[in-house]
Amino acid sequence: MHIIDIQAETIFQALSDPIRLRIIRILSTTNEEACLCEFVDSLLEPQYKLSRHIKILKQTGLLSASKDGRWIYHRLVMSTDYLKHLYQTILMIPDPDGQYAQDLKRFQKRMLLRDSGRCRVGVQNKDFQTDSMPKSHKN
Amino acid sequence: MHIIDIQAETIFQALSDPIRLRIIRILSTTNEEACLCEFVDSLLEPQYKLSRHIKILKQTGLLSASKDGRWIYHRLVMSTDYLKHLYQTILMIPDPDGQYAQDLKRFQKRMLLRDSGRCRVGVQNKDFQTDSMPKSHKN
DNA sequence: TGCATAGTTGCATAATAGTGCATATAATAA
DNA sequence: TTATTATATGCACTATTATGCAACTATGCA
Numbered sequence: 560m561h562i563i564d565i566q567a568e569t570i571f572q573a574l575s576d577p578i579r580l581r582i583i584r585i586l587s588t589t590n591e592e593a594c595l596c597e598f599v600d601s602l603l604e605p606q607y608k609l610s611r612h613i614k615i616l617k618q619t620g621l622l623s624a625s626k627d628g629r630w631i632y633h634r635l636v637m638s639t640d641y642l643k644h645l646y647q648t649i650l651m652i653p654d655p656d657g658q659y660a661q662d663l664k665r666f667q668k669r670m671l672l673r674d675s676g677r678c679r680v681g682v683q684n685k686d687f688q689t690d691s692m693p694k695s696h697k698n
Numbered sequence: 699m700h701i702i703d704i705q706a707e708t709i710f711q712a713l714s715d716p717i718r719l720r721i722i723r724i725l726s727t728t729n730e731e732a733c734l735c736e737f738v739d740s741l742l743e744p745q746y747k748l749s750r751h752i753k754i755l756k757q758t759g760l761l762s763a764s765k766d767g768r769w770i771y772h773r774l775v776m777s778t779d780y781l782k783h784l785y786q787t788i789l790m791i792p793d794p795d796g797q798y799a800q801d802l803k804r805f806q807k808r809m810l811l812r813d814s815g816r817c818r819v820g821v822q823n824k825d826f827q828t829d830s831m832p833k834s835h836k837n
Numbered sequence: 838t839g840c841a842t843a844g845t846t847g848c849a850t851a852a853t854a855g856t857g858c859a860t861a862t863a864a865t866a867a
Numbered sequence: 868t869t870a871t872t873a874t875a876t877g878c879a880c881t882a883t884t885a886t887g888c889a890a891c892t893a894t895g896c897a
Contacts, residue, residue: 567791571711571714572714580707607858612855614876626864641790641791645787652704653780682872689874746886768893769844770844842893845890847890850887853884855882858879863873864871
């Protein structure tokens with residue numbers, strides 16, 4: 560059970576981080592649901608980092624989740640008009656450095672690994688898995 | 699001259715503060731321009747505080763200003779579709795504790811003091827002026 | 838020229854938020 | 868039941884942000 564925070568500033572606070580915006584943008588463009596490992600392969604960011612950002616989005620009421628075995632699928636909460644309007648707004652904002660276009664491309668490629676619409680594999684790009692992350696990819 | 703930051707996260711960051719949202723909401727509801735003293739009397743927050751928040755909104759490209767004597771009028775930047783869409787979205791978000799309704803009421807009352815559409819008086823509620831702010835109103 | 842006033846800002850402080858690392862939890866499969 | 872793997876999190880650290888106070892600038896008017 561998650562609490563939907565209706566405070567406007569909390570919603571915008573949740574959207575004030577580039578990684579969280581990348582997550583929201585992928586989901587609102589594709590109208591998909593996705594699990595953590597799929598985000599890791601799409602955004603090329605470490606698992607623990609994305610896990611935390613997803614948690615914040617959930618706490619704010621922008622994401623909801625459903626568990627399926629080891630996989631947890633995250634999707635946008637569309638329960639109100641203002642949330643739908645908000646996602647549309649986000650998609651209208653330019654993507655000057657093409658970051659989002661790249662994310663989307665990787666996401667769609669990753670979706671090809673789905674089996675009957677379900678994710679059956681973990682993180683493919685091992686560089687961004689929790690274990691054995693090479694120094695060369697750290698910030 | 700102000701720089702318009704097109705980064706989505708910067709825009710949402712600017713909206714992640716309750717005071718800044720109250721400013722945006724007043725302006726987008728009334729389609730007005732207003733000066734600092736009018737915001738002080740509408741939001742009942744100290745002048746230096748509002749001055750700083752307005753500065754942030756300007757730096758983010760959400761507000762523009764024009765000077766008229768000692769008064770500086772601030773208005774929403776409406777130069778792009780996504781900004782217009784964004785302001786609409788903000789107005790759709792509920793106002794559960796009625797904070798915004800109260801702000802608006804005070805703002806409209808304050809507008810009655812305009813003379814030929816111009817602000818001719820400073821802060822009326824002296825409690826929230828920079829000087830002589832009583833201890834009882836501090837957080 | 839000097840005063841009142843609209844607005845700005847430097848500084849110190851407190852609170853919040855993001856990150857990396859390592860480790861923990863939970864569920865599946867062998 | 869043991870290993871594997873998808874996901875979560877405690878901790879330390881750093882960076883950013885908001886605030887109050889006081890002093891500042893800038894403009895208009897007497």
